[in-house]
Amino acid sequence: MRFMNPASIPVTRTNQSRLAEIDFNRLEFGKNISDHMLLCAWRNGKWHMPEIVPYGPISFTPAMLALHYGQAVFEGMKAFRMKEGSINLFRPYKHAERFNQSLKRMAMPVLDEDFFVNCLHALVDVDRAWVPREEGSSLYIRPVAFATEERLGLKVSEEYLFAILTGPVGPYFNKPIRVKVEDHYVRAAEGGTGYAKCAGNYGGAFYPTQLAREAGYDQVLWTDAREHKFIDESGAMNVMFVINGKLITPQLTTAILDGVTRDSILTLAREEGISVEERKISVEELAEAFKHGTITEAFGVGTAAVVAPIAVVSVHGRDYTLPPLQTGSVQERLKSKLHAIRLGYEPDRHGWNYIIK
Numbered sequence: 001m002r003f004m005n006p007a008s009i010p011v012t013r014t015n016q017s018r019l020a021e022i023d024f025n026r027l028e029f030g031k032n033i034s035d036h037m038l039l040c041a042w043r044n045g046k047w048h049m050p051e052i053v054p055y056g057p058i059s060f061t062p063a064m065l066a067l068h069y070g071q072a073v074f075e076g077m078k079a080f081r082m083k084e085g086s087i088n089l090f091r092p093y094k095h096a097e098r099f100n101q102s103l104k105r106m107a108m109p110v111l112d113e114d115f116f117v118n119c120l121h122a123l124v125d126v127d128r129a130w131v132p133r134e135e136g137s138s139l140y141i142r143p144v145a146f147a148t149e150e151r152l153g154l155k156v157s158e159e160y161l162f163a164i165l166t167g168p169v170g171p172y173f174n175k176p177i178r179v180k181v182e183d184h185y186v187r188a189a190e191g192g193t194g195y196a197k198c199a200g201n202y203g204g205a206f207y208p209t210q211l212a213r214e215a216g217y218d219q220v221l222w223t224d225a226r227e228h229k230f231i232d233e234s235g236a237m238n239v240m241f242v243i244n245g246k247l248i249t250p251q252l253t254t255a256i257l258d259g260v261t262r263d264s265i266l267t268l269a270r271e272e273g274i275s276v277e278e279r280k281i282s283v284e285e286l287a288e289a290f291k292h293g294t295i296t297e298a299f300g301v302g303t304a305a306v307v308a309p310i311a312v313v314s315v316h317g318r319d320y321t322l323p324p325l326q327t328g329s330v331q332e333r334l335k336s337k338l339h340a341i342r343l344g345y346e347p348d349r350h351g352w353n354y355i356i357k
């Protein structure tokens with residue numbers, strides 16, 4: 001399958017498009033799934049020919065290994081409608097690389113990067129009418145792979161399904177969020193699966209996040225597993241702070257997801273001449289920065305969330321409020337720059353845009 005081109009993937013088109021039912025002015029994140037999906041099976045030691053078929057349920061046995069032992073990984077990506085109408089699949093090779101990192105960590109077979117990108121290209125092209133034109137909207141793309149072998153014994157699966165789903169989305173958060181620094185539960189420990197985008201990382205975060213929600217927060221700000229002393233990430237996104245005018249973000253470890261938006265924002269910040277620090281940032285440093293008024297911004301960065309302003313950070317039960325966002329803030333400047341590159345208003349100097357004409 002290595003050098004297959006997008007046009008060689010067989011397509012069965014739906015004769016009942018659901019596109020007309022979608023209200024593109026009121027897109028709820030993750031609610032609408034486009035007309036088609038791509039499916040590709042791993043059997044007998046190789047990936048087989050993918051196919052694009054109408055989106056819908058598929059039947060599986062409850063004995064499939066993914067359900068019991070958690071071999072399931074995914075990606076979150078986006079495609080944008082550019083100013084002149086072309087479709088821009090954003091940084092697909094960076095996502096391919098991370099998908100493979102996740103697959104490797106879960107002892108699953110990797111995909112050739114060109115093959116992965118060709119699959120995305122073909123599917124997005126078939127459902128190109130689903131890529132929104134509305135300001136702030138995009139097509140969310142969800143590649144996923146999971147173990148399908150029918151077996152109850154504890155073992156590495158010998159069969160997998162790789163699937164891609166897409167759906168039009170609007171903003172992930174509709175207002176600045178409140179986050180709670182977690183000092184009891186753990187998302188990931190060094191040496192664990194935190195850097196991989198595996199399903200269990202998210203499932204394991206639900207309960208502590210529910211507790212945080214009940215206490216009035218939107219998300220948990222995860223800290224290191226050993227001491228709860230250093231900030232890791234926020235589960236649905238990486239986090240960044242502006243302290244004394246410097247853009248500071250936790251350095252990557254095996255417990256933190258290597259966010260594609262994180263990387264894009266840091267690259268743009270450096271180009272803009274903003275002083276960037278990727279390093280450990282302690283909860284204490286954060287609390288001190290609030291006490292001394294040296295922290296001016298806190299925000300999340302992720303594919304789904306894009307750049308999500310944080311309004312309140314709770315540290316050991318005390319709420320610290322960020323000052324209101326000023327026009328020309330670091331996060332606004334970087335978000336607009338990223339947006340302009342994706343939509344073709346500014347040159348793509350890093351080869352991030354993969355254009356589907």
Ligand code: COI
Pocket residue numbers: 075076077202235236237302303304305
């Ligand atoms: C993404 O940003 O794409 C994510 O995967 C985060 C979340 C929606 C699961």
